[in-house]
Amino acid sequence: MHRRQFLVANFLLGCGALSGSGCRSKQFAAVRSPGQGDMVGSHTAGAETYKPLVEEAVNSLLTRQTPPVTPAGTAPPPPRRICFVAVENKSAEEIGDFKDQIYEVIDLKIVNSHVFAPVNKRFVDAGLMQTRLRPDQLFVPENMRSFTYALEQQGQPFDFLLYATITSGTTRSNKDYQRDYLLTLEMINVKSGQYDKQAASLSKGYHHSRVSKWIDNIKS
Amino acid sequence: MRGPSYPKRLLATAWVLVLAAGCATYADRVTQIREEFSTGDLGRAEAAVDAGLKHRLGNDHDVLKLERSIIDLANAHPQEAEQLLREVRDHFDHLEQKAVGEKALSMVTDANRKAYAGEDYEKVLVRVMLTLSNLMGDGGDAGAYALQVADKQQQIIDAGTGSDGENPKKAYQRVAIGAYVHGMLREATHSNFDDVARSCAIVCSWQPSFPFARQDLERAQHGHHSEPGNGVLYVFTLVGIGPYKQQAIELPSTVSLLIADRILSAIGPQTLPPTIAPIKVPKVVCTPNDVTNIGVAVDGRPLGRTETITDVGGMAVAQYDAVYPHIIAEAVVRRIVKKGIIFGGKEAMGVQKDSLAGLGLDVLGVAWEATESADTRCWGLLPDKIQVLRLELPAGEHEVLLQSVGNAGITIGRPSTQRVTITNGRNTYMLANFPYSNLVGSILAKQQ
Numbered sequence: 001m002h003r004r005q006f007l008v009a010n011f012l013l014g015c016g017a018l019s020g021s022g023c024r025s026k027q028f029a030a031v032r033s034p035g036q037g038d039m040v041g042s043h044t045a046g047a048e049t050y051k052p053l054v055e056e057a058v059n060s061l062l063t064r065q066t067p068p069v070t071p072a073g074t075a076p077p078p079p080r081r082i083c084f085v086a087v088e089n090k091s092a093e094e095i096g097d098f099k100d101q102i103y104e105v106i107d108l109k110i111v112n113s114h115v116f117a118p119v120n121k122r123f124v125d126a127g128l129m130q131t132r133l134r135p136d137q138l139f140v141p142e143n144m145r146s147f148t149y150a151l152e153q154q155g156q157p158f159d160f161l162l163y164a165t166i167t168s169g170t171t172r173s174n175k176d177y178q179r180d181y182l183l184t185l186e187m188i189n190v191k192s193g194q195y196d197k198q199a200a201s202l203s204k205g206y207h208h209s210r211v212s213k214w215i216d217n218i219k220s
Numbered sequence: 221m222r223g224p225s226y227p228k229r230l231l232a233t234a235w236v237l238v239l240a241a242g243c244a245t246y247a248d249r250v251t252q253i254r255e256e257f258s259t260g261d262l263g264r265a266e267a268a269v270d271a272g273l274k275h276r277l278g279n280d281h282d283v284l285k286l287e288r289s290i291i292d293l294a295n296a297h298p299q300e301a302e303q304l305l306r307e308v309r310d311h312f313d314h315l316e317q318k319a320v321g322e323k324a325l326s327m328v329t330d331a332n333r334k335a336y337a338g339e340d341y342e343k344v345l346v347r348v349m350l351t352l353s354n355l356m357g358d359g360g361d362a363g364a365y366a367l368q369v370a371d372k373q374q375q376i377i378d379a380g381t382g383s384d385g386e387n388p389k390k391a392y393q394r395v396a397i398g399a400y401v402h403g404m405l406r407e408a409t410h411s412n413f414d415d416v417a418r419s420c421a422i423v424c425s426w427q428p429s430f431p432f433a434r435q436d437l438e439r440a441q442h443g444h445h446s447e448p449g450n451g452v453l454y455v456f457t458l459v460g461i462g463p464y465k466q467q468a469i470e471l472p473s474t475v476s477l478l479i480a481d482r483i484l485s486a487i488g489p490q491t492l493p494p495t496i497a498p499i500k501v502p503k504v505v506c507t508p509n510d511v512t513n514i515g516v517a518v519d520g521r522p523l524g525r526t527e528t529i530t531d532v533g534g535m536a537v538a539q540y541d542a543v544y545p546h547i548i549a550e551a552v553v554r555r556i557v558k559k560g561i562i563f564g565g566k567e568a569m570g571v572q573k574d575s576l577a578g579l580g581l582d583v584l585g586v587a588w589e590a591t592e593s594a595d596t597r598c599w600g601l602l603p604d605k606i607q608v609l610r611l612e613l614p615a616g617e618h619e620v621l622l623q624s625v626g627n628a629g630i631t632i633g634r635p636s637t638q639r640v641t642i643t644n645g646r647n648t649y650m651l652a653n654f655p656y657s658n659l660v661g662s663i664l665a666k667q668q
Contacts, residue, residue, distance in 0.1 A: 024317040086411045094418060096367050128410040129645040132444045135411055 042206075044093045045181055049202055050102055053183040056200035057164075058109045061185050064196065066115050082116040082187070083124055083151065083158040086135040091168035091181065106164055106185070116160070123156045135163070144190060161188045175208040176216070245332075245467055245593050246280050250600035253287055257294075257601055258461055258655035265601075266291050282308045282336055283597050289349060290458075290601040294653045294661025298356040305353060309346045312338040327557045331502075331550070331595035339504075340376045340543075341536045342599050344395050347372055348530065348606070351401050352456060355649050356664040363405045369398025370422075388542040396427035397530045397606055403436070404454060404610075407445050408647045408668060416440035423529070431527050432610065446612045451642035453611045453620070455516050455650045457526045460509030460604025463536040465596040468503035473552050481559060490566045490573055492559045493585025499551050500594040504540040506533040509604050510626050511633075511654055516609050517621040525625055526607035533604040551592075558588055603655070615644040624657045633657030640665045 032038075038047040070076045087103045089095050095102075103121070110118050127150040128135070137143050138161065151158060162185065169180045180203045188195040207213035249272060256265035269291065272284045285304045292301035315337035326333045338346070351365040373394055380389030403419025406412040420437035423430060446452050478495040485491040513525035562585040571578045619639050626632040636659040640648050651664040 024314060024319050027314070088414045089418070090414065096371075097364065099412070099415065125409060125411060129445075130448075132410070132446070132448050132645070134413050134444060136413070 045091075045095070045179070045204065046098075049181055049204060050095075050098055050183075053166075053181060053200045053202055054102060054105050054109075057183045057185050057198050058106055060198040060200070061187065061196070062110070062113045062115050064198065065187070079114060079117040080160060081119065081156075081158040082110065082160040082162050083119045083156075084110065084121070084162040084164075085124060085128075085138070087164045087166070088135070089166050091166045092170055092179070093168065095166065102164065102166075110162075118162075119151065119156045119158050123151060123154050126154065127151045127156075139188075148190065159190060161190055162186070163188075176206060176212050178203055178205050180204075245596040246283065246598070247464070247466060247596035249280075250283075250287070250464060250596075250598065254461060254464070254600050257291065257660065260658065260660045262291055262295055262661055266295075279332065279335060280597050282311055282338070283599055286342070286346070286599040287601045289353070290653075291661075293349070293353060293356070293651070293664070296662040296664055298353045298664060299358075302350060302353040302357055305346055305350045308338075309343075309350065312343055312346065327554050328561065330554070330592040332593060332597070334595070336595070336597045339536070339540065339598065340389065340392070341532070341539045342602075343376065344369060344372050345532065345599070345602060348395060348397050351398065352651060355401070355456075356651050356666050359666065359668060363402060366398045366401040366405065369395055369401075388546075389539075391542050392539050393531075393535045394426040395530050395535065396423045396430065397608075399423050399426070400529050400608065403440065404647065407440065408452075410445055410645065413440055427529060430529055432608075436610070446645065449615055449644055450612050451615050451644055451646050451648060453518075453613055453618075453640060453642060453648045453650065455514070455526055455609045455611070455620070455622070455652070457514045457607045457622070458603035458605075458651070458653045458655075459511050459514060459526070459528075459607050459624075460533070461507040461655050462600075462602030462604045463504050463506050463533045463598070464600045465502040465594075465598040466505050467500050467594040467596055469498040470501045470548055470551065471498065473548055474498045477552060477555055488563075490563050490571070491578055491582055493562050493582045493589065495555065495589070496586050497590035497592070499548075499555060500592055501544075501547055501551050502594040502596050502598075504536050504598070506537055507604065509656075511624040511657055512627055512629075513625040514607065514609075514652070514654055515623045515625050515631055516611065517623075518611065518613060518618050520619075520621075523611055524609050526609040528605045529608045530606040531604075532602050532606060536602075551594075554592070555589060559585065562588075603653070613642045615642050617641050620650065620663075622652055622654075622659065622663065624654050626657070634659070636663060638663040638665055641667060643667060 038051065040046065040048045065080075067077055084103070084107055087099055087106075089099060107118060107121065110116050127147055130150045131143070131146050133143050133147055138147055148157070165184045165186065167182045167184070169182075171178045171180075180201060182199055182201045184197060184199040186195060186197050205213070205216060207216060249268070253265050253268050256262075256268065266288070269284050269288045273281060273288070285308050289301040289304040289308075292298070292304065315335050319335070322334050347365055347369045351362050351369065354360070354362040354365055373392070377387070377389045377392060381387040399419040399422035403416045403423070406415040406419065417437065417440040420433065420440045424433040424437055427433065474495055477499070481492040481495055485494075513527065515525050516523055562581055566578055566581055569577070571581065617639060618641075619637055621635050621637045623631045623635040624633040633654075633656070636652070638650065638652075640650065642648055647668040649664075649666050649668070653660045
């Protein structure tokens with residue numbers, strides 16, 4: 001190497017080094033427009049999974065429970081009181097901060113439908129705290145009575161209990177896997193024990209590489 | 221036109237080397253802060269940290285802020301601690317991106333010239349301390365921070381795969397306290413026992429030595445938060461003096477490099493500066509601690525001892541050992557780069573092998589290499605262990621007494637008391653610092 005070339009190269013290297021500016025960039029964020037699709041969770045379910053599940057399951061339940069149109073001149077029946085107890089996650093994944101959001105979205109949809117008059121979550125939580133009952137213990141008659149009594153004391157009687165349950169099933173194919181998510185809404189009449197159940201499902205494929213995803217797309 | 225003479229060139233080179241020389245280590249400063257903190261002299265520890273933070277060009281501001289956050293917590297200022305921890309968390313995240321210029325500069329100086337992005341265990345523990353600080357403040361974000369603890373660990377492990385496909389970070393010990401706090405908060409809702417059971421199962425798996433894990437899981441699966449009329453007190457303690465970094469001499473690599481440069485000097489067109497100055501690397505070390513647990517008595521009755529939910533010292537050493545070969549490799553590469561620059565300089569200046577000028581440049585090279593110091597920046601006020609005890613107590617006011625327990629299982633140090641109010645069906649939290657046998661600062665207590 002010629003001496004001059006070497007010195008120029010060293011000078012440039014030195015300038016680059018001494019500048020110390022690096023190439024770190026700032027993190028950016030943007031508000032996603034309503035028409036924009038959700039980001040897709042690469043390892044677990046996210047908005048792309050839970051949003052359609054909640055939408056479909058709640059709509060199905062409300063459609064089936066909407067009371068028939070009353071004849072003219074007859075007062076419509078009062079909306080039935082429903083106590084939305086909990087969202088239970090029985091899937092293979094932790095849903096982290098999604099759980100409370102799923103509860104709120106379902107609750108909001110029920111409130112806005114006017115098909116039911118839901119009991120506010122704060123009363124539900126207070127009732128559970130007062131009785132020290134777990135949501136899964138409410139079906140013992142004595143427990144049900146004490147829980148109903150606790151809510152009635154707060155001026156919140158109810159006719160139905162509502163549970164939302166997330167479950168999953170996993171099918172493995174070497175390094176890839178398919179996970180089926182199911183959101184079930186279970187509504188139980190506390191007086192008669194009769195229940196209604198609606199569910200929504202969604203399957204998601206997790207691939208260890210783009211090529212694997214591409215091959216999967218070709219197969220299907 | 222004649223170029224500058226050899227002496228002038230040598231002088232210019234020496235000047236560049238002085239400019240590129242490494243800084244003094246952080247270890248000296250943190251030793252003083254640790255001593256002051258652990259003996260309970262929070263004012264002096266705070267002053268030492270603040271003096272460091274006043275240096276505008278300091279490249280250790282983030283670690284100093286971390287030290288300050290622990291002092292703030294001990295001083296019963298959880299909001300200030302949370303603010304500092306949040307700043308450092310965000311900055312560490314930003315610094316995870318590669319900076320080529322900075323990396324190049326560190327190659328001709330030492331690792332202290334790089335912005336400090338935190339060790340992996342520190343990145344996780346920032347979130348742990350955020351959780352505890354928030355719990356002792358308004359508590360609104362504690363759940364979110366607790367989830368971030370597990371999330372960050374997963375991110376670190378996922379990003380640990382090297383170009384050879386190996387991932388040393390898969391062996392990392394996981395930090396269970398995030399899952400523990402998440403379960404604790406969900407249990408207090410009285411309606412999310414599936415979350416509680418999941419969190420307890422994670423604690424059982426990640427910290428199997430935590431003696432309360434099984435009974436917590438049992439309660440999450442079949443029990444309830446507390447009996448009617450009772451509330452729950454969680455006593456969190458920061459026990460012992462945690463890990464810190466020391467400068468260590470990497471002798472095998474130094475000797476190997478010396479042999480290699482002697483061979484190359486003998487057969488090559490130029491001599492290389494001999495590896496006389498030892499290769500210095502940082503080493504995470506633990507401090508021996510006399511305190512094993514903190515005994516808790518309520519209204520004069522001893523009710524139990526806090527137990528380790530996160531062994532900070534053990535985890536830090538194990539994590540550091542997993543990536544230690546990479547740290548040595550970087551230090552060796554730095555030496556090779558420096559020797560290469562001296563070699564190139566000789567070639568560029570047309571220095572004859574074994575000439576006086578060549579010898580002078582070799583001496584400069586040795587001096588340049590000797591200016592290196594290991595990057596000992598670290599979070600020096602971390603505790604050795606984070607411990608917790610869950611107590612179910614009748615609603616009402618109670619006097620809680622904390623006293624450290626030594627290795628022999630007997631109480632040592634002065635007892636410290638704090639009055640707390642327990643609310644029916646709710647959680648109350650306490651946080652105390654025991655770097656040695658006595659409480660440092662104040663006991664924090666907060667109702668949910």
